Amino acid sequence: MKPSTRRMKVRDEREGSPWTGLGAVLTKEMADHLTGVRMLILEMLVLLTAVGTIYTALQTIRPGSNDEFLYLRLFTTAQDPLPAFVFFLAILVPLIAIALSFDSINGEFNRRTLSRILAQPVYRDALLMGKFLGGLLTLTMVFSAIWLLIFGIGILRLGVPPTAEETGRALWFLLGTIFYGGIWMALALLFSTVFRSPATAALASIAVWAFFIFFWNIVVGVIAPLLGPKQITTLDQLVAAGQMQMILTRISPITLYADIATIMLQPTERFLGFVLPVQLDRAIQAPLPLAQSVLVIWPQLTGLIAATILLFALAYVLFQRQEIRA
Amino acid sequence: MNDLVLETRGLTKRYGDFTAVDHLDLSVRRGEVFGLLGPNGAGKTTTILMLLGLTEPTEGEVNVLGFDPARQPLSVKKRVGYMPDQVGFYDDLTARENLFYIAKLNGIPRDQIKRRVEEAIERVRLSEVIDKRVGAFSRGMRQRLGLADVLIKNPQLIIMDEPTQGLDPELAHEFLSLIHSLKEEGTTILLSSHLLHQVQAICDRVGLFSRGRMVLQGTVPELARKVLGGAYRIQLETEGSAAKFRKALEGLQDVNAVTVKDGRIIVEAQKDIRADAAEAVVKAGGRLRGLSVESQSLDDIYTRYFEEAKHETVN
Numbered sequence A: 001m002k003p004s005t006r007r008m009k010v011r012d013e014r015e016g017s018p019w020t021g022l023g024a025v026l027t028k029e030m031a032d033h034l035t036g037v038r039m040l041i042l043e044m045l046v047l048l049t050a051v052g053t054i055y056t057a058l059q060t061i062r063p064g065s066n067d068e069f070l071y072l073r074l075f076t077t078a079q080d081p082l083p084a085f086v087f088f089l090a091i092l093v094p095l096i097a098i099a100l101s102f103d104s105i106n107g108e109f110n111r112r113t114l115s116r117i118l119a120q121p122v123y124r125d126a127l128l129m130g131k132f133l134g135g136l137l138t139l140t141m142v143f144s145a146i147w148l149l150i151f152g153i154g155i156l157r158l159g160v161p162p163t164a165e166e167t168g169r170a171l172w173f174l175l176g177t178i179f180y181g182g183i184w185m186a187l188a189l190l191f192s193t194v195f196r197s198p199a200t201a202a203l204a205s206i207a208v209w210a211f212f213i214f215f216w217n218i219v220v221g222v223i224a225p226l227l228g229p230k231q232i233t234t235l236d237q238l239v240a241a242g243q244m245q246m247i248l249t250r251i252s253p254i255t256l257y258a259d260i261a262t263i264m265l266q267p268t269e270r271f272l273g274f275v276l277p278v279q280l281d282r283a284i285q286a287p288l289p290l291a292q293s294v295l296v297i298w299p300q301l302t303g304l305i306a307a308t309i310l311l312f313a314l315a316y317v318l319f320q321r322q323e324i325r326a
Numbered sequence B: 001m002n003d004l005v006l007e008t009r010g011l012t013k014r015y016g017d018f019t020a021v022d023h024l025d026l027s028v029r030r031g032e033v034f035g036l037l038g039p040n041g042a043g044k045t046t047t048i049l050m051l052l053g054l055t056e057p058t059e060g061e062v063n064v065l066g067f068d069p070a071r072q073p074l075s076v077k078k079r080v081g082y083m084p085d086q087v088g089f090y091d092d093l094t095a096r097e098n099l100f101y102i103a104k105l106n107g108i109p110r111d112q113i114k115r116r117v118e119e120a121i122e123r124v125r126l127s128e129v130i131d132k133r134v135g136a137f138s139r140g141m142r143q144r145l146g147l148a149d150v151l152i153k154n155p156q157l158i159i160m161d162e163p164t165q166g167l168d169p170e171l172a173h174e175f176l177s178l179i180h181s182l183k184e185e186g187t188t189i190l191l192s193s194h195l196l197h198q199v200q201a202i203c204d205r206v207g208l209f210s211r212g213r214m215v216l217q218g219t220v221p222e223l224a225r226k227v228l229g230g231a232y233r234i235q236l237e238t239e240g241s242a243a244k245f246r247k248a249l250e251g252l253q254d255v256n257a258v259t260v261k262d263g264r265i266i267v268e269a270q271k272d273i274r275a276d277a278a279e280a281v282v283k284a285g286g287r288l289r290g291l292s293v294e295s296q297s298l299d300d301i302y303t304r305y306f307e308e309a310k311h312e313t314v315n
């Protein structure tokens, strides 16, 4: 009893702000990312896919056609053999996020800088948070630049300025993209505290990524029927089974991101997930106003944030307990 | 009380069943250089980590400069400089950039950072390479940069884990004189080391560690008295048989033991009683050929202590 109460007391009485030194760590991390070769390679990669897909999309998008959402088409139009830019984003954003943070903590450890840094008047909280925010801000900067580039190309080639509605939707999608990056970054950060070797941390992160990209839908296809009744006889059961499947697929951040992309970039989409033909009939094919679309993806956005916080908290707990000696 | 910079009481660290540090009572006074000695795995590094609040003690109390490192880690770390046993830097940054980061983490005001960094680098004589990447630094340069890193915050207490490890004799000597000059300025220093003659050269007091316990603590002569039974060893060379003077020498004051080896007489004494010994020999009718005194080296103490300890565990 006694030691545990004492430890609680220590926690409560911890002096000063846990974020002392956060600014210093954040600046250092961002400077490292922005000047590093690693970031340069990643930037080139995104830039190439962005320019490539936008260029091919522009082949099919006719300026002056009575499409309301020309600019959003830039993100979603695919032309053989190249998939749309959103597709690339769903795949590349996790890789970039992982690449930025798979060696955050174990890298410091292996360079033997960790004990020296933690001997300065800062808490481990500030170090971990600074690393996470540094990565996330870098990600934000890169993708904001890409968005600007896409809109710039659009203005040049389409000849019409984007509408407020389009800009708003693109910005919400940008926000979704950053949160989507955040969850992978938190995952890689977690692995970087768990595994002493950065290579292992990177591999573990990529294994999770590959699992969700390639296998999750298969897994859901196998387990969803097991959770429901053996024989579907009523409509209610059919709906329940369909909904169960939807819930399971949404465990994957990729599904959540795909939902956000669908609703934000294709305003005529009004429903997510399992829809019965009866319901569909009632759905008019008119685009949904932006505010309504935001409401539809709200659970997805908050889901991404919640998962990110959860992963970060786990990394935090593990890091607090870690022995820092070499 | 006030001149104690560091004090631990019953400090204990257990890893599962294994006790790395066992009820340690340590006190370091203001302005002294204290050396922690002990074989590998004795618990020196663990102790140091607990002093800085980098590892939580299982039991016991620590007081560093009036603060408890577990509760007030920021206050402790603001005032205490720590040089780990393996100092690492960001290899792709320059020496200046590395120290800038540390200065910022310490919350040193922006307008002072540049000056403080340059002063610290100057102090360890690295000014010429201040804008070179640390990746290209030699072991000795890194070690000195490690000291500069500690000096940035103007610490009241510096804790160094094996500071001269891996340095060539010349560099080690230079490093020791740096430590000495810090002491002259009033900084308290706690260091751990395996290199006994170095410790003896600069430490005011030493603590001998063995399997998590502090088995001996004090100045080198004090330890010598405890372990070797005498702080002084006086050698006499006489003409003729040495054995017959033995009685006379044993009768002197402050003598612990007299032994005869290879025709020489060795007197172990608590004081330098060379004059008395010579007189005793002459009075007993002998003629003196040689007379010398050797003060005890830490090496002897260390070897003797751990030999005895081994002996005891074997029996």
Ligand SMILES: Nc1ncnc2c1ncn2[C@@H]1O[C@H](COP(=O)(O)OP(=O)(O)OP(=O)(O)O)[C@@H](O)[C@H]1O
Binding pocket: A323, B015, B018, B020, B038, B039, B040, B041, B042, B043, B044, B045, B046, B047
């Ligand atoms: N995280 C840990 N888990 C279990 N045992 C540990 C841990 N860290 C240290 N030890 C053990 O604690 C003991 C003391 O280690 P410590 O590093 O303090 O010794 P040291 O005196 O610094 O040795 P050296 O001279 O080799 O540096 C060692 O036996 C070590 O194996």
Ligand SMILES: [Mg+2]
Binding pocket: B044, B045, B046, B085, B161
């Ligand atoms: Mg050690």
